[in-house]
Amino acid sequence: MKKILITGGAGFIGSCVVRRFVNNYPDYLIVNLDSLTYAGNLQNLIDIEDFPNYRFEKADIRNKEEINRIFDKYDITDVVHLAAESHVDRSITNPLDFVLTNVIGTVTLLEAAKTKWKENYGEHLFYHVSTDEVYGALGSEGLFTEETRYDPHSPYSASKAASDHFVRAYHDTYGIKAVVSNCSNNYGPYHFPEKLIPLMINNIINHKPLPVYGDGNYTRDWLYVKDHAVAIDLVFHEGKSGDTYNIGGFNEWKNIDLVLLLCKQMDEKLGREPGTSNKLITYVKDRPGHDRRYAIDASKINRELGWKPSVTFEQGLSETIDWFLANEKWLNDVTSGNYATYYDKQYANI
């Protein structure tokens, strides 16, 4: 029986992955390990928290003793590692947190796996969920492939690049089965409203300014989070150890065009006059070291594992806006910090 440790399962993508694995694999035990930083929220998993194949452990991936305890307690067979500091702007103001969690935390998990699985590395998998930002920035042409040279620019992407290299080093040096996937920008339900799309949705709802960095012509490739979770499921089950898989939406948008699309859809859904939200757009000081363009070539995962995105951007964005409008309490709790008390209520006595 697989007993899978999913780290960062209370975050945006992690909760989507945990939900998918808990629902689709009743014969697996899914252990969600999360330290519940500002970005971790157990309200994201209310629908599955009582499932018999689900457990939650509040722990920090930097804490060697805790990680070893959890490996032993559940006899962990595989790891899907998503826990990280994930916001580029925060990495610019506080890089050390990113090194500690993303690099030291990842190596701490790898060390536990190396020790606990030493009898038979061939039977266990360490899967690192990473980002396309490790590849740096593209000009107006071209796509990131699995062969693109690493060239990270922000403290966030440098820390993720380092952690990718450590995962590969443990594969090459100790023979631990490992895969890495590098994905483009996700969006969807439960997205923390510091990131572009949920921040704009929240600000439009509340008639607040929409801060567009620099000239707004920075380009990102957007993927619906549920499609990322499907890809992670496939890579986990069918990916080749030692390999890398790029995951992306084939869906490039300049930030300003995306914000204009959001304004249009939101005005329609909120019954506001067309053009109302456009007036909130405010150009602000640029992010230092801002990467101009990201775009993923996801043909390898399509060719080898048969994956491709299932929803168009218009569908995914519309569903996302509907989710935020229907989940005002979640948004209010997150923006006010109230969700911290949810953990205390649910798990304090365990």
Ligand code: NAD
């Ligand atoms: P998130 O910030 O929403 O969630 C991160 C989770 O990790 C939170 O629940 C947080 O509490 C937990 N965490 C942070 N530090 C921890 C620590 N020291 N110990 C234990 N738990 C800790 O992030 P996300 O957007 O869901 O991203 C998840 C992963 O996917 C990250 O590794 C990120 O680099 C990667 N990724 C994200 C995107 C994206 O667009 N969001 C795209 C590609 C890859």
Ligand code: DAU
């Ligand atoms: O590419 C994958 C990465 O995507 C992930 O690895 C990161 O964890 C995730 O946060 C995301 O990084 P970005 O920096 O691309 O995402 P963010 O939502 O912060 O910004 C998207 C673009 O929008 C970027 O060009 C900066 C711009 N932006 C962002 C914010 C928050 C603005 O113009 N205004 C804003 O207020």
